[in-house]
Amino acid sequence: MKERPLRCWAEIDGSALRHNLAVVRSRVPQETKLIAVVKANAYGHGLVPVAKELVLGGADVLGVSNVEEAAELRAAGMTTTPILLLSACLPGEFRQAIECRAWPTISTYEEARRLNGVAEKAGTRVSAHFKIDTGMGRLGLWGADAVKELKRAERLPALNIGAVCTHFSSADEDPERTEEQWAELLRWRPHFADKALHVANSAALWRRTIYACSYVRVGLALYGLPPMPFLRRLLRPVMSWKTRITLLRHLPAGRTVSYGATYLLRKAQRLATLAVGYGDGYARALSNRAQVLVRSNRCRIRGRVTMDQTVVDVTSAGGCKVGDEVVLLGSQGDQIIHADELAKIAGTISYEIVTSVGVRVPRVYRDFHSLPEGVRTRTTRRRGSRQADASCSKEIPIATSRTLRSPHA
Numbered sequence: 001m002k003e004r005p006l007r008c009w010a011e012i013d014g015s016a017l018r019h020n021l022a023v024v025r026s027r028v029p030q031e032t033k034l035i036a037v038v039k040a041n042a043y044g045h046g047l048v049p050v051a052k053e054l055v056l057g058g059a060d061v062l063g064v065s066n067v068e069e070a071a072e073l074r075a076a077g078m079t080t081t082p083i084l085l086l087s088a089c090l091p092g093e094f095r096q097a098i099e100c101r102a103w104p105t106i107s108t109y110e111e112a113r114r115l116n117g118v119a120e121k122a123g124t125r126v127s128a129h130f131k132i133d134t135g136m137g138r139l140g141l142w143g144a145d146a147v148k149e150l151k152r153a154e155r156l157p158a159l160n161i162g163a164v165c166t167h168f169s170s171a172d173e174d175p176e177r178t179e180e181q182w183a184e185l186l187r188w189r190p191h192f193a194d195k196a197l198h199v200a201n202s203a204a205l206w207r208r209t210i211y212a213c214s215y216v217r218v219g220l221a222l223y224g225l226p227p228m229p230f231l232r233r234l235l236r237p238v239m240s241w242k243t244r245i246t247l248l249r250h251l252p253a254g255r256t257v258s259y260g261a262t263y264l265l266r267k268a269q270r271l272a273t274l275a276v277g278y279g280d281g282y283a284r285a286l287s288n289r290a291q292v293l294v295r296s297n298r299c300r301i302r303g304r305v306t307m308d309q310t311v312v313d314v315t316s317a318g319g320c321k322v323g324d325e326v327v328l329l330g331s332q333g334d335q336i337i338h339a340d341e342l343a344k345i346a347g348t349i350s351y352e353i354v355t356s357v358g359v360r361v362p363r364v365y366r367d368f369h370s371l372p373e374g375v376r377t378r379t380t381r382r383r384g385s386r387q388a389d390a391s392c393s394k395e396i397p398i399a400t401s402r403t404l405r406s407p408h409a
């Protein structure tokens with residue numbers, strides 16, 4: 001029996017991921033450890049397969065947002081790689097963080113005291129990283145307060161502060177402000193001179209190599225999304241997002257397209273209806289403005305993007321047929337649509353474009369050393385995840401190994 005075609009899917013390119021990892025590695029000093037950031041479903045690329053590929057490629061630590069993501073990695077058999085939690089934990093999450101052997105990021109003595117208490121109760125020790133605010137204004141206390149609370153936290157018997165860290169607010173757009181934050185950190189550095197240190201995200205790593213310190217926390221660049229435009233020629237986009245033509249029609253001048261009738265045909269056009277909408281994460285803000293690739297031609301969206309379907313003008317893409325592949329993000333022939341292009345139109349950043357690709361869109365893994373060819377996964381919510389304590393050891397089925405075929409095959 002012929003396999004049902006995919007309507008809308010994201011192809012995740014393992015060779016591009018490994019290429020970007022090598023580019024990042026070449027930028028990081030030998031003694032610096034690489035924290036590969038895989039939060040938010042690996043920026044929409046698929047948490048477990050991407051994490052496995054990055055660890056296979058030499059990433060030292062995995063960076064996630066929270067204990068739920070850490071538990072998913074542990075349950076998928078990644079039992080030895082250290083995991084750093086980048087967001088603050090809720091008090092009720094410390095126990096699971098300890099069970100998952102994840103390192104919480106803490107900012108205050110109060111958090112340290114609670115974490116220490118949970119570790120003592122569990123009869124174990126816990127490592128955490130301590131954040132100082134130097135201008136991000138999200139986690140961490142400022143300067144003298146941070147140092148004071150760090151000193152108290154260091155005396156707690158079941159707690160080990162593995163590193164001190166800060167986060168830059170504007171590494172991608174404001175080198176001077178970044179330098180000011182660095183100077184603020186260095187001012188307090190003598191108070192924790194013995195501690196490991198980390199400050200750099202992708203953008204900071206390409207500002208100054210001195211920011212690399214003991215660890216770097218890199219996400220964006222690994223996915224081939226350039227934090228600054230000049231990096232585009234070094235990196236390869238990992239995600240391609242595709243859909244298919246479900247219907248083709250010729251419409252005469254005078255007709256309108258989609259909700260709100262925001263597009264009026266001034267002359268006859270050939271229009272294609274696509275199996276993608278904002279329900280898949282294709283932003284409604286792209287209505288009437290973004291382009292897609294059909295037979296290597298750039299074709300413009302006509303009218304509003306709806307929940308499940310979007311209409312494009314394929315008048316210039318002669319010969320296209322129902323069932324043809326359409327590229328929303330990625331390349332076709334000599335054309336390419338970068339996440340930055342869609343981000344600019346939608347008034348956002350590339351991070352949001354890729355993390356918005358929805359749960360309805362299966363990820364198809366191509367050329368992953370850690371997986372058989374063409375493995376598809378759907379983003380699944382963990383069932384019964386509120387039995388939080390057991391979930392670190394629970395298996396989560398994520399992959400079905402059906403292969404991708406075109407409907408014409």
Ligand SMILES: *Cc1c(COP(=O)(O)O)cnc(C)c1O
Pocket residue numbers: 037039086167200201202203217218219220221227
């Ligand atoms: C997400 C995140 C990073 C990764 O940043 P990129 O710009 O994607 O490289 C680094 N540090 C922290 C604290 C983060 O939350």
